[in-house]
Amino acid sequence: MLSAIEGVLRDLELIEEGVLLRHCISISNGNTISVSSYLDGSRFFQVKVSEIDAFADEYETHLQGWRQFGSVVPKPIGRQIRDGWDVFVAQGVQHKPFIFDPLGREPNSNKIMLALGRYFMTAVEAAEAGDSQKIHKAFLDQLRGHFSNSPLASLVNYWVERGRALGICNLPVIPQHGDFVENNIGGQGDQLIIFDWEDFGKYQIPGLDVCSFCFSVTQDAGTLAQLMTSLEIQSSALGKFVHDACHALGIDLTLFRSLIPLYLLIFLHAKREYSPTVQSRIERCVRQLTSTTQQHCIPSNV
Amino acid sequence: MKLYEFAADRARLLYRIPPVPREGRTLELYHSELPLHSKRDSSARPLTLCRIGPHHSGRNLISENDSQSDAQAECHAPLPFPQSSFDLVIVHRTLDELAASQSGSQRRFEPSTLLSHIQAVLAPGGVVAGCVSNRWALKTLVAKFRPLAAQTHGPRLPGRYSLGSIHRFLATAGLSDAQVFTLLPNGASPSKLIDTDSTISRIAFRHELNIARHRRASLGYFARLAMVELGMNRHLEEAYFFWAFKPC
Numbered sequence: 008m009l010s011a012i013e014g015v016l017r018d019l020e021l022i023e024e025g026v027l028l029r030h031c032i033s034i035s036n037g038n039t040i041s042v043s044s045y046l047d048g049s050r051f052f053q054v055k056v057s058e059i060d061a062f063a064d065e066y067e068t069h070l071q072g073w074r075q076f077g078s079v080v081p082k083p084i085g086r087q088i089r090d091g092w093d094v095f096v097a098q099g100v101q102h103k104p105f106i107f108d109p110l111g112r113e114p115n116s117n118k119i120m121l122a123l124g125r126y127f128m129t130a131v132e133a134a135e136a137g138d139s140q141k142i143h144k145a146f147l148d149q150l151r152g153h154f155s156n157s158p159l160a161s162l163v164n165y166w167v168e169r170g171r172a173l174g175i176c177n178l179p180v181i182p183q184h185g186d187f188v189e190n191n192i193g194g195q196g197d198q199l200i201i202f203d204w205e206d207f208g209k210y211q212i213p214g215l216d217v218c219s220f221c222f223s224v225t226q227d228a229g230t231l232a233q234l235m236t237s238l239e240i241q242s243s244a245l246g247k248f249v250h251d252a253c254h255a256l257g258i259d260l261t262l263f264r265s266l267i268p269l270y271l272l273i274f275l276h277a278k279r280e281y282s283p284t285v286q287s288r289i290e291r292c293v294r295q296l297t298s299t300t301q302q303h304c305i306p307s308n309v
Numbered sequence: 310m311k312l313y314e315f316a317a318d319r320a321r322l323l324y325r326i327p328p329v330p331r332e333g334r335t336l337e338l339y340h341s342e343l344p345l346h347s348k349r350d351s352s353a354r355p356l357t358l359c360r361i362g363p364h365h366s367g368r369n370l371i372s373e374n375d376s377q378s379d380a381q382a383e384c385h386a387p388l389p390f391p392q393s394s395f396d397l398v399i400v401h402r403t404l405d406e407l408a409a410s411q412s413g414s415q416r417r418f419e420p421s422t423l424l425s426h427i428q429a430v431l432a433p434g435g436v437v438a439g440c441v442s443n444r445w446a447l448k449t450l451v452a453k454f455r456p457l458a459a460q461t462h463g464p465r466l467p468g469r470y471s472l473g474s475i476h477r478f479l480a481t482a483g484l485s486d487a488q489v490f491t492l493l494p495n496g497a498s499p500s501k502l503i504d505t506d507s508t509i510s511r512i513a514f515r516h517e518l519n520i521a522r523h524r525r526a527s528l529g530y531f532a533r534l535a536m537v538e539l540g541m542n543r544h545l546e547e548a549y550f551f552w553a554f555k556p557c
Contacts, residue, residue, distance in 0.1 A: 010328035029509045032326065032490075032502040034319045038312045048508040058312060058325075101512075104519045190520075 011092040012042060012054050019085045019096060021052060036282065043099060051099035053081060062086055062095040065205035069097065072184075072204040075133050079126060079199050102193035102200045107224035111244035115194060120248055122199035123192075127217075127255035135180040135211070143176040143212055153276055159290065162297055166269040173262055175212065175269070181256065182208035185277050187216035188223035206277055214263050217252045218270035219277075221245060226288065228295035231271075235264050235296065268296045316498035320345055320401065320440075323499060327436050327488075327552040330396040336430065337399040338382070338423075340406040345399065357395070359388070361403065363411050363418070384423050385416065393432040400427075400439035402496050408469045420470070424482030431555040437484060438552035440496035441475065442468035447545040472505055472544055475551055484553035492548040502550055503543070510543040 009030065016022045026046065033041040038057050045051040055062060066086040073080040082098040108116035147167045154163040170176075184191075185206025193200040224245065225231060233240040240246045253260045263270075275289045313319045324335075324345075333354035337344050338361045346356055360378040363385070382388050384407050404420050411418040427437050443449075446468050470478075472489060479487045490502035491510065503513040514537045522530055536542055 008326045013328075029504040029506050030502070031504060031509065031513045034313050034322060034500050036311060036314050038310070040313075040322070043513075045504075045509050045512075048512060059310075104516070106519075106522060 008040070008056060008092055011089040011094055012044060012056065014089050015054075015085070015087045015094040015096060016044065016052060018087060021084065021096070022046070037280070045099075049101065052084070053097045053099045055095045055097075057093045058091060059093065060088065061093050066095055068207040068209075069095075069204040071182075072207040075182075076126065076129055076201070079129075079201050080204060081200065081202065100193070100195060100200050102195045105189060105192040105194055107189055107244075109224075109244055111247075117244075118197050119192065119194045119199055120244065122194075122197070123220075123248065124251045124255055126199060126201070127252050130181055130183075130213075130216075131179075131256055133182055135182070137180055139178060139180045140176045142180050143178065144171075146210075146212065147171070147176070150273060150276055153279075154272070159272070159275075159293070162268075162293060163272055165297070166266070166272055166293075170266050170269045173265055175262070175266060178213050178258060180211045181213040183210040183212070183215045185210050185215070187219045189220070190223070192220075210273060210277060212270075212273065213256045214253070214258050214266070215270050215273050215277075217249060217256070217258075217263065218267055219274045221249065221267075222271060222274065222289070222292065228292045228299075231267055231292060232296055232299040235267050236299065268293045268300070271296070317345070319499050320496070323440065323492075323502075323550055324397065324399050324401070324438055326502070327397075327438050329436050330432060330434050332396055334395045334432075335397045335399065336388075336390070336395040337401070338388075338403050338427070339378075339401070340403050340410065344378075345401045354397070357390075359390075361407070361423075363407070363416070384411075384418060387426050388430050390430045392429055393435075394430045396432055396435045398427045398431060398435070398437045400437065402440050402442075404439060405442050405469055419478075421478040421481035424478060424484060428483050428555050433555055433557040435555045436552050437479075437555075438550070440492060440499075440548060440550050441470045442496065442548050443544075443546060444468040444471050444474070445544055446547045448547055468547075470549070472549065475549055479551065479553040483555070485556050487551060487553035489549055489551040491543050491546045492550040493546060496548045496550070499548075499550070505543040505549075507540045507543070511537060511540050514542040 013022070013028060017024065022028065029045040031043045035041070038059055038061055040056045042054040042056060043051050044054055066083060069083040073082055081100045084096045084098060086095045103115070105119050106116060111117060147170065151163055151167050154160050184201065184204065186203050191202045193202065221231060221234065230245070234246065234249060241250060249263065250260060253263050271289055271293050275286060275293070278285055278289065313322060335354045336357045336359060337346050338359050339345070340360070340362055344358050348356060357380065358378045359380045359382055361382045361384050363383065380389050407418045407423070424437060431437065449468055475489050476487055489505045491505055492499050493501040493503065503510055518533050518537050536545065
């Protein structure tokens with residue numbers, strides 16, 4: 008594997024023959040291996056490797072993300088298949104993982120949260136022309152079809168209909184990151200860095216990234232239920248983030264709050280290849296939120 | 310299809326990481342239980358399985374009816390293959406098992422002796438790769454003071470080798486350009502390899518610590534932070550993965 012990586016780095020003219028690289032290698036439970044290949048303590052390449060043809064689409068979507076968002080995205084450098092390995096090379100970026108501070112006291116966390124607001128404003132600039140009604144309706148039909156044979160079918164039908172009634176199909180078409188979770192966000196000083204762009208643009212209903220972020224930092228139906236129903240949470244760090252993100256994206260805050268379970272179902276669709284643990288956590292959350300909604304009798308014309 | 314869902318698949322992947330000469334003729338030396346690889350999985354590289362064990366008091370402890378192996382060998386004697394027969398030799402936890410099986414016996418197991426026999430059957434430029442437990446693993450050291458906690462984690466091969474001893478026995482055996490990685494969490498279920506170069510190791514463990522920060526109590530976090538900044542992790546984790554080359 009390392010011969011293939013080093014060969015690709017030489018072909019891309021990133022290293023010379025005979026250079027000694029140091030590697031840190033992470034093996035996922037899926038099909039990919041992540042390798043940080045260091046030239047020295049400060050310069051490295053972030054390489055994804057797989058023994059199957061894995062990265063054709065990912066390279067393209069990553070490139071699109073980089074073109075749109077610039078320095079927020081690690082620069083994709085190249086991709087080759089070599090010696091049976093699919094090798095995708097991106098710029099290595101030293102960063103600190105983002106850790107959400109629910110109390111809003113941690114200055115680094117607050118800086119990243121502000122940067123996220125600016126990120127969403129940039130996302131709006133990529134809003135695509137086109138018939139949003141038609142595009143969103145087609146996607147929601149696809150979502151319904153995906154879950155039609157699952158135990159969630161009736162829940163999905165309920166929330167898709169609710170979403171339509173509340174006007175979700177009127178939202179603009181804005182490509183979403185698709186895996187916008189705490190683990191994929193980092194900071195380099197004041198600079199926001201967002202990783203894992205393989206799902207970029209596959210989902211275009213604005214609000215998905217906001218919701219998946221909220222889910223990842225809370226993992227808890229109770230907090231999400233409060234986001235849906237309570238006014239008090241609006242003054243918390245998470246509540247302010249949701250307010251600012253919705254404002255930047257042009258989404259009515261009440262609409263977003265009402266449709267959190269629908270966004271979670273879309274996120275569940277995005278995570279269909281991921282571990283059962285993650286999927287079941289999302290499912291549990293959706294069921295609890297649906298139950299909460301019905302208890303609070305939130306009308307469909309909010 | 311998830312290639313690395315199971316621990317055994319991830320363990321086998323380890324031996325596809327180091328650069329191996331193109332033919333990739335592979336020998337796996339195993340001691341107890343089953344080898345890591347099987348003939349069914351070896352379509353990409355020609356594979357030879359050899360069960361290796363001690364010769365004790367005149368009795369050959371290796372079963373004559375071992376159907377897994379193509380050959381059997383004694384750990385203190387040259388391997389029963391011609392010189393330059395292989396491009397890759399795998400010793401996955403084998404050195405730990407041989408050391409454990411020989412502990413208390415009159416003839417101590419010397420890894421450099423076995424590795425020099427391995428070196429003889431490697432082609433020039435060929436690689437020996439393996440996985441060993443760390444003698445100074447923090448978990449092992451803690452277990453000595455908390456035996457009840459150790460029992461709940463089940464039996465574990467005692468660590469025999471330190472970072473320094475790995476480099477030494479590879480060099481003594483005439484192998485060069487050794488690379489040694491901290492293997493997380495352990496050899497049975499590997500998920501991460503971190504180069505033991507002091508700078509790279511510090512960077513990587515700092516990152517690991519930052520990821521896990523919110524899951525640790527303050528005292529645990531600061532103790533871990535001290536370990537990271539002192540560069541201690543590369544000496545204190547549970548296992549190592551290494552490879553080294555026969556000079557051309």
